[in-house]
Amino acid sequence: MDTKTVYREFCAKETSIPIFSRDWWLDAVAGEDGWDVALVVKDSTVLASMPYVRQRRFGMTVLTQPPLTQKLGPWIRQTPGKISTRLAHEKEMMHSLIEQLPPFDHFSQNWHYAYTNWLPFSWSGFSQTTRYTYVLDDLVHTEQIWKMLECNIRNHCKKAVSRFGLDVRDDLPLSDFLYLNRATFQRQGMNVPYTDALVERIDKACAERSCRKCFIAVDRDGRRHAGLYVVWDDDTAYGLMAGAEPSLRNSGANSLCHWEAIKHASTLAQRFDFSGSMLEPVERFFRHFGATQIPYFNITKTPSRLLRLRRSMLSIMQSGSSVRRAGARPGGA
Amino acid sequence: MNAKDMYREFAESEESLPIFSQAWWLDATAGVDNWDVVLATREGQVVASMPYSRTRRYGMDVIGQPPLTQKLGPWLRPFSGRNALRLAYEKSLMQELIDKLPPFDHFAQNWHYTCSNWLPFSWNGFSQTTRYTYVLNDLSDLEKLWTDFENSTRAECKKASNRFRLTIRDDLPLDDFLALNRMSFTRQGKDPPYSNDFVRRLDDACTARGCRKYFIAVDEEGRHHAGNYIVWDRNSSYGLMNGADQRFRNTGGATLCMWAAIQFAATVTRKFDFAGSMIEPVERFFRGFGPTQLPYFSISKTPSRLLQVRQGWFAVKQQLEWARSVTQ
Numbered sequence: 001m002d003t004k005t006v007y008r009e010f011c012a013k014e015t016s017i018p019i020f021s022r023d024w025w026l027d028a029v030a031g032e033d034g035w036d037v038a039l040v041v042k043d044s045t046v047l048a049s050m051p052y053v054r055q056r057r058f059g060m061t062v063l064t065q066p067p068l069t070q071k072l073g074p075w076i077r078q079t080p081g082k083i084s085t086r087l088a089h090e091k092e093m094m095h096s097l098i099e100q101l102p103p104f105d106h107f108s109q110n111w112h113y114a115y116t117n118w119l120p121f122s123w124s125g126f127s128q129t130t131r132y133t134y135v136l137d138d139l140v141h142t143e144q145i146w147k148m149l150e151c152n153i154r155n156h157c158k159k160a161v162s163r164f165g166l167d168v169r170d171d172l173p174l175s176d177f178l179y180l181n182r183a184t185f186q187r188q189g190m191n192v193p194y195t196d197a198l199v200e201r202i203d204k205a206c207a208e209r210s211c212r213k214c215f216i217a218v219d220r221d222g223r224r225h226a227g228l229y230v231v232w233d234d235d236t237a238y239g240l241m242a243g244a245e246p247s248l249r250n251s252g253a254n255s256l257c258h259w260e261a262i263k264h265a266s267t268l269a270q271r272f273d274f275s276g277s278m279l280e281p282v283e284r285f286f287r288h289f290g291a292t293q294i295p296y297f298n299i300t301k302t303p304s305r306l307l308r309l310r311r312s313m314l315s316i317m318q319s320g321s322s323v324r325r326a327g328a329r330p331g332g333a
Numbered sequence: 334m335n336a337k338d339m340y341r342e343f344a345e346s347e348e349s350l351p352i353f354s355q356a357w358w359l360d361a362t363a364g365v366d367n368w369d370v371v372l373a374t375r376e377g378q379v380v381a382s383m384p385y386s387r388t389r390r391y392g393m394d395v396i397g398q399p400p401l402t403q404k405l406g407p408w409l410r411p412f413s414g415r416n417a418l419r420l421a422y423e424k425s426l427m428q429e430l431i432d433k434l435p436p437f438d439h440f441a442q443n444w445h446y447t448c449s450n451w452l453p454f455s456w457n458g459f460s461q462t463t464r465y466t467y468v469l470n471d472l473s474d475l476e477k478l479w480t481d482f483e484n485s486t487r488a489e490c491k492k493a494s495n496r497f498r499l500t501i502r503d504d505l506p507l508d509d510f511l512a513l514n515r516m517s518f519t520r521q522g523k524d525p526p527y528s529n530d531f532v533r534r535l536d537d538a539c540t541a542r543g544c545r546k547y548f549i550a551v552d553e554e555g556r557h558h559a560g561n562y563i564v565w566d567r568n569s570s571y572g573l574m575n576g577a578d579q580r581f582r583n584t585g586g587a588t589l590c591m592w593a594a595i596q597f598a599a600t601v602t603r604k605f606d607f608a609g610s611m612i613e614p615v616e617r618f619f620r621g622f623g624p625t626q627l628p629y630f631s632i633s634k635t636p637s638r639l640l641q642v643r644q645g646w647f648a649v650k651q652q653l654e655w656a657r658s659v660t661q
Contacts, residue, residue, distance in 0.1 A: 084621060084623050087620055119611065122611055123613055129463075132452060150415075287420050290415060290416050295449060
């Protein structure tokens with residue numbers, strides 16, 4: 001049996017594998033042949049795994065994070081015992097996973113925040129930086145969460161219902177959500193980093209496993225104000241995509257959708273993960289939900305000299321343009 | 334009163350400030366005129382501080398960290414309140430500290446492991462990577478610490494005492510320790526990053542405040558096998574320097590010294606910080622004592638176009654050398 005088949009069977013029974021590392025998720029986002037997995041198996045027990053997505057770009061092999069897939073990185077079976085034993089075990093597992101990676105020109109993965117030791121990757125020439133996600137980590141008491149919201153979020157939610165008469169629906173077609181999602185990118189003058197077809201594939205795969213829901217705030221005239229698309233696994237519900245109608249941005253619909261999603265998540269998961277962002281305005285919005293800031297690792301390596309050269313040239317050029325843009329801090333809204 | 338004088342007074346009274354951020358420490362390591370501090374105050378009280386050392390290298394202003402100074406970075410007055418408010422508080426204080434920094438061409442600091450939010454620095458164009466230190470969090474039960482050591486670490490201690498008859502002395506002259514410390518660098522073919530005089534100056538400052546001790550493992554013939562040097566503040570002891578004589582590297586001297594230092598540290602502080610290392614054999618040595626691995630941040634920024642071009646040029650040069658080696 002090849003490693004991928006072993007991993008597929010393993011995913012079917014190991015509930016601690018996050019949704020983004022599951023075989024069926026990777027099939028949907030990368031295609032059945034677009035991903036592979038490094039695996040440590042001993043006595044037919046999987047001790048560690050690290051799926052990766054393989055792409056060819058300009059003749060280079062790039063191991064990277066597929067769109068809409070927040071985290072990949074290693075999964076390591078927990079071992080009992082002393083701290084020193086655990087660290088030694090982690091090191092051995094990670095070395096073994098690294099050895100199994102195919103040759104690549106560039107590697108970039110975001111890890112799950114439970115993994116806080118990247119030393120073995122450092123010794124193999126990888127680099128690391130810390131990013132953040134925002135997590136509500138006790139969904140049991142939604143009343144408590146409501147109290148912990150900053151008043152502006154509570155006011156947004158109240159305003160959305162009482163003044164704008166918004167109702168949150170979860171039975172509308174995916175295309176309604178996609179329209180809102182596209183509109184948000186357009187407003188910011190950004191290209192959408194994923195295709196409709198990709199979202200439809202994810203939606204189909206998640207629908208088959210009943211682990212997704214799409215919340216859309218609708219007013220009495222049937223206009224769609226904002227939407228939020230949520231997926232979940234046994235542990236956590238994740239805000240995957242959001243969107244809002246640019247002309248209806250002041251109705252509090254975005255806050256209301258998030259609040260409804262959090263209430264729904266509390267019925268089936270322990271945590272709600274807002275999905276991190278390093279952007280200042282996004283960070284502020286999540287913060288106001290009372291979420292805890294949790295660091296996670298971004299791990300990279302670029303053995304290709306050509307790519308390294310390109311990157312250092314880009315950084316020199318960027319520093320020139322950042323001097324010109326000085327004063328325009330991101331998210332000055 | 335200028336910021337530095339205000340900080341001197343503040344640092345004397347603020348117990349949560351690590352030893353490496355104390356004004357007297359910076360006087361000894363950077364020199365009285367080569368460090369400064371940015372402060373945020375509210376109603377005359379210091380609520381945030383970030384000391385830094387300042388050096389000129391090749392005409393460039395470099396903000397960094399003096400030798401043997403493991404951590405600097407921001408100190409923020411602890412905030413007890415809702416998450417959303419805490420993050421907003423941290424953000425505004427850090428922004429104020431950043432805004433007050435003088436112009437520089439290169440910035441590099443290691444932060445204390447309690448500082449885990451670098452977002453405001455990210456928004457100001459800084460970079461970050463994670464390194465590790467190893468900490469014994471509770472020194473109150475020495476027997477438990479001993480049993481939590483790896484077997485090999487305990488065996489090294491026993492070997493040092495029983496087979497090689499090593500004893501630990503803490504009354505030998507500083508030059509004896511320095512000799513061991515220099516030997517370690519020589520063995521690795523490295524120049525020591527600090528001079529003997531530098532260590533003597535720092536040692537004087539720590540002695541005056543009664544917060545340093547060093548241990549040397551000595552055999553029955555009086556030969557010095559290994560040594561280590563620790564300093565401490567109210568919260569933690571820190572392994573500052575080590576040294577070993579290559580001829581006796583298999584006698585367990587370094588391990589026995591570390592155990593002696595830990596036992597002593599238990600009489601003055603709650604924690605023992607091994608002072609991190611990203612180097613694999615060093616990490617393995619520390620790990621044997623059963624400490625917790627704690628991540629800390631290394632923060633940097635290079636606004637100088639010139640330095641960036643230099644970094645870029647190194648990449649180009651490597652590329653050319655590589656191309657040449659391939660074509661030859």
